[in-house]
Amino acid sequence: MRIAELSRRTGVPIPTIKYYLREGLVPAGERTGPNQAQYGEAHVRRIRLARALVEVGGLSIASAREALTLMFSGGLSELDTLGKAQYAMTPAREPVGEHERDEAWDDAVAEVDELVAKRGWQVKENNPARRTLAEALATLRRLGQDDYFALLDSYAEAADRLAAEEVEAVARRGDLDSVVEAVVVWTAVGDAVLASLRRLAQEAASTRLLGDA
Amino acid sequence: MRIAELSRRTGVPIPTIKYYLREGLVPAGERTGPNQAQYGEAHVRRIRLARALVEVGGLSIASAREALTLMFSGGLSELDTLGKAQYAMTPAREPVGEHERDEAWDDAVAEVDELVAKRGWQVKENNPARRTLAEALATLRRLGQDDYFALLDSYAEAADRLAAEEVEAVARRGDLDSVVEAVVVWTAVGDAVLASLRRLAQEAASTRLLGDA
């Protein structure tokens, strides 16, 4: 298969595929001459994955490359691969600035630690989701939306239940490659699914409460 | 209060505040001369809100403006305001392209309709979350992650429960302004909270299942 068919099969324009090749999202094809290469099903799949991460998951090209590279690198333990791939999906945030290091921030960090402890979650100290969560909670507090914290437990409970089901479903797969791929896809696309469902449920709940004139 | 203090109070640089003024994220101050204006607490609050939507919620400047404008415009019914504000938070996606209008897409749309019906959710046809969800499901199907659909119900159940609690908590507030503000903030920031919690819970669940060597 050459690039035109790759493009046809995936719906991704040729210049974009070339760009992905340059950026390492997709590995080079098998060379058959100075200016010829062969691509296979693996490439089709890889391009579809890349698109899913970028378009649905909203990852940057750099994050997508990292996740995809880890996914197909091997050599690590199952758990390490999973962890690294997951960390790559949380977009890098710059270090917490001066202005943010206030009381709300300290409270938020403490609250995250407390929540993790209370749930008995074994989570590495450097999981980027800790930071993201702390930032969100600090923002809420700074905006005076304190009653949010009453709901935090419900959120955690929901996350816990979903994660357990997800991990169980993923683990049922046979080979490591398939597991890692599923984790990457589900993590990224699952965010979008959950967010959308929450929006739909919110509209439904509002309508229920306020009538539907 | 003049712009320097506004900047000091919010931690947002002066040029950025000027930019937000230009873009209509923040209303103009009360003019006291040809090149002087007074700002108040409302401006401080508005800037903090804008930042929350943009930084934590990941909204574009245009979406944030729309949400903020609706929030403080009034004149609509409670439900309309809520709906519009929520719709403004779902980033605009371009219309579904040719290549995407395939079997997976049709299935996904049908699946969304079915889910909404089964849950008894009263959701407008033009709620953008429908599209986002359909896209995510279609992507999953195209990638062969079909077993995802077994979990869809759990996701919907979780979303339902959370939305009910959220709406109930928000509705307890007194005035409409406060309600709308809470909806906007919670919708945007809540996504980040949920996503982070899911990441943490996923790591915990993986560790539980695979051991923690």
Added chain:
DNA sequence: CTTTATGGATAGTGATGCTATCCGCTCGGT
């Protein structure tokens, strides 16, 4: 009465995610 700050206008910047063009080469049909 000078220094600093202000509001407003305009232009510039850096990052990002593609697109477009060009080149020498090769494949496929005749």
Added chain:
DNA sequence: ACCGAGCGGATAGCATCACTATCCATAAAG
């Protein structure tokens, strides 16, 4: 063997976005 379309690879260009920087006439502060 020939020729035109297609190829891969390299380089440059483009549009968007979210700021930043500069400039100006004027106003406040010391």
